[in-house]
Amino acid sequence: MLHKNFILPSYLCIMCNRLTNETRDHLFFECPFARACWSYLCSQVAPQSTIHANISSLRKELKVPFHLEITAMVTWSIRKTRNDCIFEEITPSLFRCKKIFNDELNLVFHRAKRQSYHTFKQWIDAFR
Numbered sequence: 001m002l003h004k005n006f007i008l009p010s011y012l013c014i015m016c017n018r019l020t021n022e023t024r025d026h027l028f029f030e031c032p033f034a035r036a037c038w039s040y041l042c043s044q045v046a047p048q049s050t051i052h053a054n055i056s057s058l059r060k061e062l063k064v065p066f067h068l069e070i071t072a073m074v075t076w077s078i079r080k081t082r083n084d085c086i087f088e089e090i091t092p093s094l095f096r097c098k099k100i101f102n103d104e105l106n107l108v109f110h111r112a113k114r115q116s117y118h119t120f121k122q123w124i125d126a127f128r
């Protein structure tokens with residue numbers, strides 16, 4: 001990912017192999033791989049101009065009180081899929097990213113507030 005004062009041989013996005021710098025917004029929201037991941041959850045999702053606008057848009061699309069947990073787990077899954085590609089040479093796939101998301105979300109679910117527990121459980125069961 002492109003950082004100030006951090007020199008790497010290349011800053012190009014490995015997930016889409018485009019001549020695009022891998023910025024935070026590209027990796028998590030603009031990259032075709034990320035957009036495919038988000039489309040599993042929100043059919044109407046489109047990249048916004050800022051990270052705050054992206055999170056706000058996802059909140060409106062997801063319509064659940066635990067939207068931040070879902071958003072965090074999707075971005076975590078995308079990042080883990082990317083890191084596994086770079087450091088473990090594991091070919092990135094939507095299937096693998098979805099499995100990471102499901103595994104991580106199940107861990108988050110066990111720490112969910114009891115008031116959201118039932119709704120969270122229904123959402124997870126419906127997503128699988």
Ligand SMILES: [Zn+2]
Pocket residue numbers: 013014015016017018020026027030031032033
């Ligand atoms: Zn990309």
